[in-house]
Structure formats: structure tokens, C-alpha cells
Amino acid sequence: MKYSAWSLLRGAFSGHRNWPPAWAEVEPRPSYDVVIVGGGGHGLAAAYYLAKNHGVTNVAVLERGWIGGGNTGRNTTIVRSNYLFPESARLYDFSLKLYEGLSRALNFNIMLSQRGLVMLAHSRHDLDSMSRWANAMRMNGIAAELLTREQVGELAPALDLSPQARLPVLGGFAQHRAGTARHDAVAWGYARAASALGVHIIQNCEVREFLRDSGKIVGVDTPRGRIRADRVGIAAAGHSSVLAAKAGFKLPVVSYALQAMVSEPVKPVLDTVVLSPGTGAYVSQSDKGEIVFGAMLDLFPSYAQRGSFAVTQSVVAATLALFPSFSRLALLRQWAGIVDVVHDSSPIIGTTPIPGLYINCGWGTGGFKAIPVGGWTLAHVLATGRNHPLAEPFQLSRFTDGRLIDEAAASGIAH
Numbered sequence: 001m002k003y004s005a006w007s008l009l010r011g012a013f014s015g016h017r018n019w020p021p022a023w024a025e026v027e028p029r030p031s032y033d034v035v036i037v038g039g040g041g042h043g044l045a046a047a048y049y050l051a052k053n054h055g056v057t058n059v060a061v062l063e064r065g066w067i068g069g070g071n072t073g074r075n076t077t078i079v080r081s082n083y084l085f086p087e088s089a090r091l092y093d094f095s096l097k098l099y100e101g102l103s104r105a106l107n108f109n110i111m112l113s114q115r116g117l118v119m120l121a122h123s124r125h126d127l128d129s130m131s132r133w134a135n136a137m138r139m140n141g142i143a144a145e146l147l148t149r150e151q152v153g154e155l156a157p158a159l160d161l162s163p164q165a166r167l168p169v170l171g172g173f174a175q176h177r178a179g180t181a182r183h184d185a186v187a188w189g190y191a192r193a194a195s196a197l198g199v200h201i202i203q204n205c206e207v208r209e210f211l212r213d214s215g216k217i218v219g220v221d222t223p224r225g226r227i228r229a230d231r232v233g234i235a236a237a238g239h240s241s242v243l244a245a246k247a248g249f250k251l252p253v254v255s256y257a258l259q260a261m262v263s264e265p266v267k268p269v270l271d272t273v274v275l276s277p278g279t280g281a282y283v284s285q286s287d288k289g290e291i292v293f294g295a296m297l298d299l300f301p302s303y304a305q306r307g308s309f310a311v312t313q314s315v316v317a318a319t320l321a322l323f324p325s326f327s328r329l330a331l332l333r334q335w336a337g338i339v340d341v342v343h344d345s346s347p348i349i350g351t352t353p354i355p356g357l358y359i360n361c362g363w364g365t366g367g368f369k370a371i372p373v374g375g376w377t378l379a380h381v382l383a384t385g386r387n388h389p390l391a392e393p394f395q396l397s398r399f400t401d402g403r404l405i406d407e408a409a410a411s412g413i414a415h
């Protein structure tokens with residue numbers, strides 16, 4: 001069913017009781033051309049692009065919980081492409097461009113809001129490194145604007161810009177095309193569009209083991225039976241290394257909790273995203289009015305989707321130092337997701353050492369913005385057996401031949 005103003009009106013006349021399910025509930029078939037492990041944004045997008053771009057529709061997405069219940073539904077929804085190296089700039093800007101047309105492509109409102117992103121400089125050193133960063137973006141063809149303190153104040157008037165501020169703001173830079181999108185809508189939009197093209201989306205279906213034949217992966221074992229597949233793709237974020245171990249290879253991934261929290265909803269006070277790389281804190285206001293606080297990693301490996309109090313406390317302290325008026329807000333909820341961090345803070349998309357098995361992981365704290373490109377490039381390698389040119393630099397082999405794309409060191413990207 002096509003969503004439109006007309007279908008909304010028709011729904012209103014029937015009391016909104018006759019909407020069909022957005023995606024079909026199905027029983028798994030005994031075999032598929034492609035099985036994707038993980039029903040987060042990347043797995044669902046890969047399934048959609050397999051069907052849409054490559055005509056491969058005999059595909060199942062197996063999700064152990066509910067779709068979007070992993071990091072895709074737990075993140076702070078920021079989309080941007082302000083990376084430093086050309087390889088990253090190409091990858092993330094392609095993703096942002098796909099986001100710009102995604103509501104129309106999926107016929108599902110993902111509520112993309114290009115409200116801009118302001119990075120704060122708290123020292124002369126920050127100013128120097130941000131001017132290098134913004135200039136690198138421009139050389140990569142991505143617009144960025146260096147900002148004085150006054151210009152930062154015009155974009156985010158609630159910031160404390162006084163010289164006595166605990167965290168002085170000397171300036172910063174902005175990517176005006178950056179912003180936010182509704183995370184659940186991205187998962188649901190891809191699921192609905194993939195299902196409409198014939199993809200099976202199967203929830204409550206954990207992949208427990210891989211099936212092999214002469215060393216090649218030929219399917220998966222689940223509580224709902226064995227499912228055979230010519231090719232299997234993993235898109236399981238913080239659980240990627242667990243699945244890789246089951247398949248018999250090692251990933252350079254460490255799983256950490258990354259937490260976030262929201263305040264009670266208030267009237268509009270902040271219409272851009274503000275990120276303070278020096279403190280790891282970043283803030284935006286959701287369409288519902290909640291102030292969304294993002295944090296740095298809980299820097300010890302964990303699979304507990306909670307996050308530790310010390311990090312909660314330091315993020316709240318940093319945010320209140322930046323926005324003193326937020327001290328009067330009540331914090332409503334805090335949560336965490338398990339993110340897959342690799343030491344150059346760049347993703348891994350492509351083949352694995354095991355024939356028949358492909359992977360998309362390593363997005364760490366920043367893979368929501370990359371869902372469209374992550375799905376696009378995983379679909380490409382699953383359909384053709386060849387890496388997509390955008391994904392070529394992001395192979396697992398870079399950790400053995402030393403061609404790291406170290407965004408963590410270069411631009412201090414944590415999110």
C-alpha cells in the first residue's frame with residue numbers, strides 16, 4: 001500500500017482500523033539465496049538494496065529480537081559527513097545523499113531534519129585542528145563553515161558563551177547539511193520497502209551456528225530450524241565478533257556500551273546539533289521536545305546494555321556547563337547500546353576469510369548515519385561477490401597490510 005495524503009484521509013474515514021501491517025509476518029523457508037544476520041538498519045537496508053538494486057529477492061533477514069531493537073533504535077540519530085580522509089568523505093557523503101532522498105525512495109517519512117551540526121572549539125588547539133578538518137572537508141567537496149564564537153552563539157543561543165564559562169567556546173565549525181532523522185522510521189521504512197519487494201523479515205530468530213560444507217558457509221542454525229543459503233551476510237554491530245568467532249575467524253572489534261539519555265520535553269530551545277569533541281558530550285532537541293544527550297564510550301568491554309553511572313554523570317556535567325539553563329530539566333530516560341569499535345574508527349564492509357560469508361561492522365559510535373551506504377555496499381558484495389568501489393578501502397585486510405583509515409586519530413571522531 002502506498003502511503004500518501006489520500007491514504008491517510010481514507011484511513012481517517014475508517015477510524016484508522018484497516019491499515020495493513022507494514023511488513024509481512026512469515027515463517028522461514030528452508031533455503032534462501034541470501035541470509036542476512038541482524039535486523040538493524042544495516043541488515044534491513046542491505047536486504048532492500050539487494051532486491052531493489054540487484055533484483056535478488058529470495059532473501060531473509062534474521063533478527064534475534066525485534067527489528068531496530070539494537071543500536072538502530074538506541075542511537076541519538078545524528079547524520080553528517082564531516083570526516084577527514086577522502087575515502088571516509090566519499091562513503092559518508094554518499095550515505096547523506098541517500099538519506100536526503102530516502103523518505104521518497106521508501107515512501108516512508110524518516111523525518112530527516114537537516115538542522116546542521118556545530119562542533120565546538122574550547123581551545124586554540126581545537127581551533128587549529130578544526131580549521132584543518134573543515135578545509136579537508138572542502139577539499140573533499142563537502143561544505144563546511146568555520147565559525148567565530150558570535151556565529152556559534154547565533155546558531156545555539158542557549159550556550160554559555162561568557163568568558164568565565166567552565167568550558168569556554170572560542171569558535172567552531174558547522175556542517176549545515178548535517179542533522180537528525182527518526183531512527184525507528186529508518187528501520188521500519190527499509191523493512192517495509194524490502195518486504196514489499198519479497199524479502200522475508202523474521203524476528204525472534206537468533207543465529208546460533210553457521211552451517212558449513214567443505215569449509216564454505218552454506219546456511220545458519222536457528223531455534224526455528226536450519227536455514228540454508230548460498231551467501232550469508234553479518235550485520236550485527238556489537239555482536240559481530242561473537243558471530244565471527246562462531247564462523248571461525250577473528251575480528252579486530254571491541255564491544256563497548258555507548259549511552260545516551262533524554263530530558264522531559266520542552267518548547268523549542270535548540271534547533272541545531274551541538275557537539276563538544278573535547279568533552280565527548282553532544283546535544284540536540286528531538287521533534288517531541290526532549291533534549292537528547294549523547295555520551296562518550298564506557299571504555300571497558302561490555303555486553304551490558306546499561307552504561308555506567310560515571311559516564312552518565314560526566315556527560316550531564318559537561319552538558320550543563322555548556323547549557324546552564326538545562327540544569328532545571330528532569331532527566332527522563334537513560335540507556336545504552338553495544339557498539340563495535342575498531343581501532344581506526346572506520347567500518348569493515350566486504351568479504352571475510354570464510355567463503356560464503358560477508359560482513360558489515362565496525363561502525364562503532366557512528367553507524368546510524370551510514371545505514372544507507374552500509375546497506376548499499378553490503379548488498380553489492382552479496383549480489384556480485386565483488387566489493388563496491390566505495391567499500392574497497394574498508395576491507396578487513398587493511399588490518400594485516402597496515403592501510404588503516406584512522407579517523408579517530410585524524411579528526412577525533414567518536415560519534
Ligand SMILES: Cc1cc2nc3c(=O)[nH]c(=O)nc-3n(C[C@H](O)[C@H](O)[C@H](O)COP(=O)(O)OP(=O)(O)OC[C@H]3O[C@@H](n4cnc5c(N)ncnc54)[C@H](O)[C@@H]3O)c2cc1C
Nearest residue numbers: 038040041042064070071072075076078207337367368369
Ligand atoms: C547511544 C548510542 C548513540 C549513537 N548515536 C549515533 C548517532 O548519533 N549517529 C550515528 O551515526 N550513529 C550513532 N550510534 C551508532 C549507531 O547506532 C550504530 O552504528 C548503528 O545503529 C549500527 O546499526 P546496525 O544495523 O549495524 O546494528 P544494530 O542496529 O545494533 O543491529 C544489529 C542487530 O543484530 C541483531 N543480532 C545480534 N546477534 C544476532 C544473532 N546471533 N542472530 C540474529 N540477530 C542478531 C541484534 O539484535 C541487532 O538488532 C549510536 C549508538 C548508540 C548505542
